[in-house]
Amino acid sequence: MSATVATPRRSPPANQAPAPGDLRLLLSGNHAVSYGAMRARPEVVPIYPITPQTPIAEKISDLQLAGDFDVDLMTAESEHSAMSACITASLTGVRVFTATASQGLFLMHEMLHYASGARAPIVMVNVNRTIGSPWGFWPDQTDSLAQRDTGWIQYYTENGQESLDTVIQAFKVAEEVLLPAMVVHEAFYVSHALEPVTVPSQERVDAYLPRFDPPHKLDTEIGESWGNVVNQDMFYRHRKDLGAAMNQVLEASVRADADYKDAMGRGYGILEKYRTEDADMLIVAFGAMVGSARVAVDMLRAAGKAVGLLKIKLFRPFPVEAVRAAVAGVPRLVVMERNFSPGGGGVLHQELKAALYGMPDPPAVHGYLAGVGGVNVSPKKIVELAEKALTDEPVPDSVWQR
Amino acid sequence: MHTYELDEQKVFNSGHNACPGCGEALAVRYVLNTMGPNTIGVIPPSCIAIISGPQPYSSMRIPVYQTTLEASAASAAGISRALKRQGKHDVNVLALAGDGGTYDIGFQALSGAAERNEDMVYVCLDNEGYMNTGAQKSSSTPYLAVTSSTPGGKPSDKKDIAEIMAAHRIPYVATATVGYPDDLARKVAKARDMKGMRFIVVLTPCLDGWGVADDGAVRVSRLAVDTGFFPLYEVEDGERYTINHGPKGIPVERYLEQQKRYRHLDEDQVKEIQAGVDHRWSLLQARVESMAGQARIR
Ligand SMILES: Cc1ncc(C[n+]2csc(CCOP(=O)(O)OP(=O)(O)O)c2C)c(N)n1
Ligand code: SF4
Ligand SMILES: [Mg+2]
DSSP: OOOOOBOOOOSOOTTOOOOTTOEEEEEEHHHHHHHHHHHHOOSEEEEOOOTTTHHHHHHHHHHHHTTSOOOEEEEOSSHHHHHHHHHHHHHHTOOBEEEEOHHHHHHTHHHHHHHHHTTOOOEEEEEEOOOSSSOOOOOOTHHHHTTTTSSOEEEEOSSHHHHHHHHHHHHHHHHHHTOOEEEEEETTTTTTOEEEEEEOOHHHHHHHSOOOOOSSOSOTTTOOOBOOOOOHHHHHHHHHHHHHHHHHHHHHHHHHHHHHHHHHSOOOOSEEEESOTTOSEEEEEOTTHHHHHHHHHHHHHHTTOOEEEEEEOEEESOOHHHHHHHHTTOOEEEEEESOOBTTTBOHHHHHHHHHHTTOSSOOEEEEEEOSGGGOOOOHHHHHHHHHHHHHSOOOSSOEEOO | OOOOOOOOOSSBOSSOSSOTTOHHHHHHHHHHHHHOSSEEEEEOSSHHHHHHOSTTOOSBSSOEEEOOTTOHHHHHHHHHHHHHHTTOTTOEEEEEEESIIIIITTHHHHHHHHHTTOSEEEEEEEOSSBTTTTSBOOTTSOTTOOBTTBTTOOOSOOOOHHHHHHTTTOSEEEEEETTSHHHHHHHHHHHHTSOSEEEEEEEOOOHHHHTOOTTOHHHHHHHHHHTTSSOEEEEETTTEEEEEEOOOSOOHHHHHTTOGGGTTOOHHHHHHHHHHHHHHHHHHHHHHHHHTTOOOOO
16 A cells, blocks of 8 residues: 655645636635536436535536536435436446535435445535534534445545545546545535636546446446345455455545646645644644644744644545654644544544554644534634644543634 | 237246245236346345345346335436436336335335436336335235234225326326236336336235235236226326226125235125225226316426
């Protein structure tokens, strides 16, 4: 298993001139996703609306009506049916895209397992939103993290540009390893925030992402079937194969990202180290909080504090080796996250501790439940929490911090 | 004696795992051989999935996608939409689901697919209960029938799925049963050659679940029609009704007495069931008359 760490690379500055054929548009994170999906040319998009995902679906409808996006949009009667149709359309041999959030993702849960078991390389965007009860519409990653065992690849992005680019990359990886992939960004902070976004030209995306033409499909000429009852040995083998495919995702993601960077000039890596040189501590974050943490690190560095940032982009499979390499020699980590698993704590905190277990001279790890329920975690707040983490003794459990 | 010649294309083959004499397996034989080899099947958990066969065997010489219990219609829609995008307009998509997977847990997906007029033939093999899990009741189980979850007899009526589907105004709805194989095969062929959402509910006696003798499926199935318990009819575009086979003056008791699930009934209960059968038959006839000559208005 090998994985490389990307050099820091954020979305291009607002004044950067787009390459010939590229569009430079002011887009919300969700609309950026719709443009990314359009460029990937899925044939079928079964979808069901839910706040805060709806602008993705609406923009796809608009692009279809305008004749820019040649796609069969299936207005399903539920997310369960949307995902059911995604799976079979994919197995019939066409590229498939969908998007959802929160309650919708949970209604899909049974079919999420089915999709990975059937090895259907669907790409889906999930917009992180709190899960009821009680009702809320706030950014919180618990919805997608609760799907971490479903056999889906998961990427967490921090802005619209990254979401657009990652949707296109996700198709490349998913179709190579034959697993479904979820691109996850947070409600409102990313989904509804407007930023200048570069939409790569169709020619460049076509050159990057070849037509989907799987050797195995539901086809009367081929005659293959899916999903029959299997015995224990077959099930064992099936799960082992699924695990092997997951393991390939690390290398495939690094390669897909490097190729993308060559083609489009933007890359992200499966994780990113920001100002980590000689650090006494790294803030570990994923999703929208990364953007604020970057600013906080600049503030801390300016104040003479040796604090850096480790952004986790690929969450499933969890890039254990790359994370270990990134934190080697750093005495202390503080995870700041916007999710909560009752009885378990912060999910990234758990995953990180598991990844570091048995490592020689492991860093001490703080786990801060900083943004649960969508509460604002400003750069100033992150500075304050980081300063606390620099002196406090870490405890095994995640700690509520406001 | 009337004999029926089936154009066996061996799309469905012997050696499958159904109980010998199973009405559902017989229906699958007529349905698949009529649909032909240029068909992709969708099957949810049910006795049909068992009949279809465990990996690496298959009794069906077509690609089959085994889906989840709720998802048959949505899964079939995904295939049919993908086929259109591939330019394969001549491939049939066939969902073969039980009554549990149709009337109950799969109903939302079915209703959604019907509303969108998805292009598929959806055949419900109706054995009036969840046979695969040990003969529990479904909403298709008739009034007073004993199942493992209604040991005292089911207190509510059988849901009228044909009328519910007709109310979706889809191109084709039909009822059929294995005791009338030529009628069943004709309806499947008719549905196959149409476009859009086509729905056929086939009454398929389950030997174990109904308490019927091994050689009784066809006899019981014919009695269901001949007593008026399960009339055979078609509805096109939700309006044009055609009755194919109705009651022939045989009391419903002749049908009930063939089945252990009705053995507990007293005389009054049999009368109550007879009254229900008569009432539903008169309602169906009234519907046919009131719809006669109606032009379809969108
Ligand atoms: C979500 C879900 N719940 C429950 C089951 C268990 N289950 C498998 S088959 C079945 C009953 C199927 O009944 P029906 O559709 O009438 O088919 P039959 O076995 O009678 O042919 C049930 C409840 C399941 N597979 N999935
Ligand atoms: S249990 Fe009933 S429906 Fe199932 S295979 Fe046996 S006879 Fe057929
Ligand atoms: Mg049944």
